[in-house]
Amino acid sequence: MSVSGTINLIWLEGQDCAGCTISTKQASNPTLIDVLVGTIPALGEIRLVFHPTLMPDWGEDAAKVLVDAADGKYDPFVLVLEGAIPDESKAVGGVFCVVGEVGERILKLEDVVRDLSKRCAAAVALGSCASFGGIPHGSPNPTGARGLLDFLGKDWKSGLGLPVVCVPGCPPRPDNIIQALGSLVLVARGVTPVPELDEWHRPKFLYGYTAHELCPICGFYAEGKDAHAFGELGCLGGIGCKGIITNCNASTSWTDGYGGCTRTGVPCFGCADPNFPDPPTSPFFAKAPAMAFVKETFAGNWGHFKMGLARLKRRKI
Numbered sequence: 001m002s003v004s005g006t007i008n009l010i011w012l013e014g015q016d017c018a019g020c021t022i023s024t025k026q027a028s029n030p031t032l033i034d035v036l037v038g039t040i041p042a043l044g045e046i047r048l049v050f051h052p053t054l055m056p057d058w059g060e061d062a063a064k065v066l067v068d069a070a071d072g073k074y075d076p077f078v079l080v081l082e083g084a085i086p087d088e089s090k091a092v093g094g095v096f097c098v099v100g101e102v103g104e105r106i107l108k109l110e111d112v113v114r115d116l117s118k119r120c121a122a123a124v125a126l127g128s129c130a131s132f133g134g135i136p137h138g139s140p141n142p143t144g145a146r147g148l149l150d151f152l153g154k155d156w157k158s159g160l161g162l163p164v165v166c167v168p169g170c171p172p173r174p175d176n177i178i179q180a181l182g183s184l185v186l187v188a189r190g191v192t193p194v195p196e197l198d199e200w201h202r203p204k205f206l207y208g209y210t211a212h213e214l215c216p217i218c219g220f221y222a223e224g225k226d227a228h229a230f231g232e233l234g235c236l237g238g239i240g241c242k243g244i245i246t247n248c249n250a251s252t253s254w255t256d257g258y259g260g261c262t263r264t265g266v267p268c269f270g271c272a273d274p275n276f277p278d279p280p281t282s283p284f285f286a287k288a289p290a291m292a293f294v295k296e297t298f299a300g301n302w303g304h305f306k307m308g309l310a311r312l313k314r315r316k317i
């Protein structure tokens with residue numbers, strides 16, 4: 001099945017800080033504007049019909065979009081969730097998360113997500129909170145926060161037959177957001193096949209490697225040169241880097257070739273990991289589990305040995 005006309009985006013914010021939205025606005029390859037004004041012909045027309053932080057409408061006019069969407073007025077649409085979903089059955093004498101009001105009706109996030117999930121073409125969990133619960137889900141998790149993957153289940157399928165797609169990070173790298181959303185629009189248009197997902201429903205083309213494998217300062221690790229304090233040149237593993245246990249490409253650069261966590265001297269704190277912010281990603285400045293480094297050392301030694309042997313052979317030109 002492929003979609004030819006306008007594809008609408010309905011972007012909800014639950015238990016979040018709007019950091020994923022800010023990150024989205026920093027995307028460079030392509031930019032959010034490129035996507036929305038049609039600079040990329042294969043994407044076709046995309047309309048952002050609901051976004052609590054970016055849309056000009058407010059109050060009941062804005063909330064009505066959600067009610068109409070549940071009735072089919074905005075089909076086909078991609079549901080984007082930023083932020084975790086609290087468990088309203090744990091709210092005593094109140095409500096944890098409301099996304100709007102229409103007349104006397106209070107729109108709880110939990111109900112809106114459930115209603116929209118019944119007709120969305122695809123559903124994307126943006127950021128670690130929406131993917132796996134993230135910071136609101138951290139122990140002792142008083143609101144029963146969970147991500148979209150837990151809420152809808154690993155077997156859930158969208159109108160296009162797709163599972164929940166997770167784009168974790170706190171926030172995710174800007175280009176990861178746009179490229180993940182863009183790839184799903186291309187799937188909906190029938191241009192590209194469904195991207196391969198890993199066991200945590202992350203697109204492998206974005207999350208297929210650890211921050212350590214992609215780390216631009218991994219040469220220090222190979223040389224055994226550790227940084228012992230912030231600002232010192234060296235591998236950051238001794239001051240808490242969790243890159244060795246975290247699948248993320250943000251260590252390479254943050255946006256447009258600039259920034260990047262370990263590249264700028266910041267130890268990875270595992271914000272894209274499904275366990276974040278609980279152990280083993282925390283305490284943030286404690287070292288990653290030693291076993292991860294032991295395994296990496298054995299793999300690394302074997303890799304060095306193989307590379308050495310490969311260099312002994314003459315190259316045929």
Ligand code: SF4
Pocket residue numbers: 211212213215216217218219221234235236237241242243244251262267268
């Ligand atoms: S431990 Fe961290 S800083 Fe050191 S090489 Fe791995 S990712 Fe880079």
Ligand code: SF4
Pocket residue numbers: 169170171173211243246247248249250251261262267268269270271272273
């Ligand atoms: S490299 Fe680590 S800290 Fe940086 S965004 Fe990725 S998971 Fe988060």
